[in-house]
Amino acid sequence: MKALGVLGTGSGAGKSWMTAALCAWLRREGVRVAPFKAQNMSNNAWVTLDGGEMARAQAVQAEACGLLPTVEMNPVLLKPSGGMGSQVIVLGRAEGHCAARDYYGRAERLWQVVADTLETWRSRCDVLVMEGAGSPVELNLMARDIANLRPVRHLDGRWLLVGDIDRGGIFAQLAGTWALLDEADRARCLGAIVNRFRGDASLFPDPQSWLAPYAPGFPVLGTVPLRRDLQPEEEDGFSAADQDRGQGDTLAWVRTPHASNLTDCQPWWDDAGVRGGGAEDAAVLARAPAIVLPGSKNTIADLRWLRARGLDRVIRDAAAAGTLVVGLCGGYQMLGEWLHDPTGVAGDAGDEAGLGLLPVATTFHAAKTLRATEAECDGDRWSAYEIHMGETIATGPCTPLHQVWNDGTPRPEGTQAGRVWGTYLHGWFESPRSRARLATAAGFTDYKPHAVPWAEQRRALYAAMAEHVAAHVNLDPVRRYLGI
Known part of the structure; x- marks a missing residue:
């Protein structure tokens, strides 16, 4: 097995995208390829078929490889939950919360988990594409960094560096990273990729000539133009361009x-016919025909945030006026009557009154629900999953929102009370029929869902991403190293 690291000049440089694109390209070349990220920090998670929790970015990369996601693709996941630190997920299972200072004391134990997991991949694929985290040359963190160069060294691999020209300072990014590396790590580098170029490419014809005097021996393999139509997912759900996206009736997502x-x-x-994005403004919420409260890593803290800004009243008033209000996971919990977390196992501790729009109450326990399932809407079935702390029970007569399937057995899921809906399912909107159901209930006037299910759209995107990278990056050094 060969190992190819995809490191970045910093967070948000495009490592996740580039890793998925390279995975898709290698799959196209007939290579047995798999993704890996030793440690990810994200609240955007996925549930595997055997009930493990991993970062969704690695699940997307697995899909680009034509593989089912497994927790061995992301052995350590940190889920930030506010001032108390992060929940630590190791090989798919939660190990409780940990402050940053205490987490660094666990670094060597977690590295052993990573190293053992890397060994399991040696016989399972031809190439392991390993995404880094942040920058590989954070001087205060390098000695305990388990996500960047250490996995490359462990597998005697090679690595690429991704820099983001869109945020500016590309030469400082590349030359500064190179200058802070030791010779042994430089020797493993195959080259740099300038990512997210916008505008006239003829104005940036030869970055190598500019970089060479300051980073001798560091080849620039290509410049990848930014293509907003080739974005399968954002790491955290919304990009800056998504704050006001599309044309038509407003679907307001409370961020x-x-x-x-x-x-x-x-x-x-x-x-078509829908305008959406993140919303924190009371006026936007008050005008929207549909409001969605998304999931939360700290439900009680987010509920208090809504209350402090008066958005709880705005949402209740909108529901009373006929606006469709939908809660997903933590948002579902907020729509209920009460939330009980006396010890703070899911974030901030306390008892908090919910928005009172659904006849349910939630109590948080240390056990976490992780369940892959099949959603159903108007005869359409597709994959979805649950991932949440807390048990939600009825406090009065309840009507299920829909039916889901586990191991071939149907069960009711979610709650609806008139024009207020709540569900624990993530991925519920991946079916065109489920989106059309919401649009019809909200009274959208010119709505038309994309005819192709989201999962199929993603598969087409991976192929286009592979083609895009191959067209703009000299991949010969990668070919020579991999022997393809």
Whole structure:
């Protein structure tokens, strides 16, 4: 097995996208390829078929490889939950919360988990494409960094560096990273990729000539133009361009401070007759015919945030006036009557009154629900999943929102009370029929869902991403190293 690291000059440089594109390209070349990220920090998570939790970015990369996601693709996941630190997920299972200072004390134990997991991949694929985290040359963190160069060294691999020209300072990004590396790590580098170029490419014809005097021996393999139509998912759900996206009736997504799994919004982006994006403004929420409260990594804290800004009243008033209000996961919990978390196992501790729009109450326990399932809407079935702390029970007569399937057995799921809906399912909007159901209930006037299910759209995107990278990056050094 060969190992190819995809490192970045910093967070948000495009490592996840580039890793998925390279995975798709290698699959196209007939290579048995798999993705890996030793440690990810994200509240955007996925549930595997055997009930493990992993970062959704690696699940997307697995899909680009034609593989089912497994927790061995992301052995360590950190889920930030506010001032208390992060929940630590190891090989798919939660190990409780940990402050940053305490987490660094666990680094060597977690590295052993990573190293053992890397060994399991040696016989399972031809190439392991390993995404890094942040920058590989954070001087204060390098000694305990388990996500960047250490996995490359462990497997005697090679690595690429991705820099983001869109944010500016590309030469400082590349030359500065090169200068802070030691010679042994430089020797493993195959080259740099300038990512997210916008505008006239003829104005940036030869970055190598500019970089060479400051980073001798560091080849620039190509410049990749930014293609907003080739974005299968954003790491955290919304990009800056998604704050006001599309034309038509407004579907307002309330972006709370601890919002999680915001990729639930993305199947809407290619539909016609709908305008959506993150919303924190009372006037936007008051005018919208449909409001969605997404998932949360700290439900009580986000509920208090809504209350402090008066958005709880805005949402209740909108529901009373006939606006369709939908809660997903943590948003579902907020729509209920009470939330009980006396010890703070899911975030901030306390008892908090919910928005009172659904006859349910939620109590948080240490056990976490992780369940892959099949959703159903108007005869259409597709894959979805649950990932949440807390048990939600009825406090009065309840009507299920829909039916889901587990191991061939149907069961009712979610709650609806008139024009207020709640569900624990992530991926519920991936079916065109489920989106059409919401649009009809909200009274959207000119809505038309994309005819192709979101999962199929993603598969077509991976092929286009592979073609895009191959057209703009000299991949010969990668070919020579991999022997393809």
